[in-house]
Amino acid sequence: MRTFVLHDRVYCARCIAGKPHGLNDDNYGRMRPYFQNQNGITYYRCIAQERGYEKCGQRGVHSDVLDEQIVEILSEMVIPNDFRERIEFEVRRRVENAASLGRMEEIGKIVERIDLSWEQGFIDKEAYVEKRRQLQQEIEALRPIDYDELTEAADLIQNLRIYWNECTNLDNPEDARKQLIAKIVDRVFVYGGKILAVVLYGDFAIVLGENKIAPQEVEDAIQSNLYEHGVISLERNSQFGDDGIRTRDLCLDRAIC
Numbered sequence: 592m593r594t595f596v597l598h599d600r601v602y603c604a605r606c607i608a609g610k611p612h613g614l615n616d617d618n619y620g621r622m623r624p625y626f627q628n629q630n631g632i633t634y635y636r637c638i639a640q641e642r643g644y645e646k647c648g649q650r651g652v653h654s655d656v657l658d659e660q661i662v663e664i665l666s667e668m669v670i671p672n673d674f675r676e677r678i679e680f681e682v683r684r685r686v687e688n689a690a691s692l693g694r695m696e697e698i699g700k701i702v703e704r705i706d707l708s709w710e711q712g713f714i715d716k717e718a719y720v721e722k723r724r725q726l727q728q729e730i731e732a733l734r735p736i737d738y739d740e741l742t743e744a745a746d747l748i749q750n751l752r753i754y755w756n757e758c759t760n761l762d763n764p765e766d767a768r769k770q771l772i773a774k775i776v777d778r779v780f781v782y783g784g785k786i787l788a789v790v791l792y793g794d795f796a797i798v799l800g801e802n803k804i805a806p807q808e809v810e811d812a813i814q815s816n817l818y819e820h821g822v823i824s825l826e827r828n829s830q831f832g833d834d835g836i837r838t839r840d841l842c843l844d845r846a847i848c
Contacts, residue, residue, distance in 0.1 A: 593633055594765035595624040596658050596772055597779060603637040604782035605647040608812035619644070622781060624654060635781070652784040660786045661772065661779060666752045670745050691733035698726050698733075720815070747775055780813055788813055 599621070606620035622635040636651035702723065709719040747754065751771075758767040780788040787809070 593624070593626045594763070594769055595633065595635075595654055596765060596769045597635070597654070597661065597776070598624055598769065600772075600776055600778045601635045601657065602778055602780050603639065603647060603649045604780040604787050604809050604813060605649045606637060606639050606644070607780060607816050608809040609645075609647065610812070610816070618642075622649075622652075625651070649781070650784065652781060656784065657779070657781065657786060658768070661776065661789065662752060662755055664786060664789055665748065665775065668748055670749050675742075695730055695733050698730050702726050744775075747771070751775075782809055 601622040601624075602620045603622050610619060619639075621638070623638050624633065624635050626633050633654040634651045635654060635657065637647055637649040640646040705714070705719065705722055705726070708714050709716075714722075754771055755768060758764045758771065761767045775791055777790045777792050779786050779790070
């Protein structure tokens with residue numbers, strides 16, 4: 592059985608940009624892995640048309656190409672020098688807030704009411720997305736943080752390439768690499784055979800990639816899609832720049848756990 596490092600994490604940016612309004616399909620835009628027996632090539636391809644949706648025009652992309660890109664992107668990230676002090680501060684600040692769990696439960700009920708209002712057309716998209724984003728921010732701000740998890744997360748980012756290379760010494764290198772990336776990456780958006788954006792696990796959507804390969808409407812659609820799922824972009828470092836992949840500071844407020 593073939594192992595795909597980014598299995599179930601690859602999304603078609605073309606489909607996300609053109610997602611039908613009101614469509615409730617969690618698998619919409621997913622790109623599935625395939626193995627071509629004739630030449631032994633492994634790749635990801637958009638399956639929108641196979642699932643009954645309009646063909647988007649996204650071509651298949653070799654899996655090893657995406658693997659190389661994700662390692663390069665993650666390796667370019669920079670951990671702040673004071674990250675340990677920041678982790679300790681966040682742990683103390685949040686654990687000491689005894690009322691946080693009760694407030695989180697209260698917010699959860701508010702979110703349910705807002706979702707219902709959106710589904711029934713009582714609020715417009717802009718108001719819904721903004722309110723949902725604000726509530727998600729508050730929930731994440733209240734959630735207790737585990738110090739060990741945050742420290743491990745920082746270590747994974749700092750030494751990603753080392754761990755990636757060490758996987759070759761294990762019995763099943765590809766499976767080890769799949770598990771490594773699965774600890775960090777929630778999903779990646781692909782456009783024209785290149786990774787346009789990466790979403791890491793945690794409170795913030797850290798949007799990385801080469802924006803030159805995608806038109807503005809695709810970038811806007813991806814940002815909107817992230818907000819609708821409660822993922823928050825870092826204001827200072829998440830913008831699609833015009834100079835390719837940039838090195839970005841990493842906020843450790845549960846940004847990579």
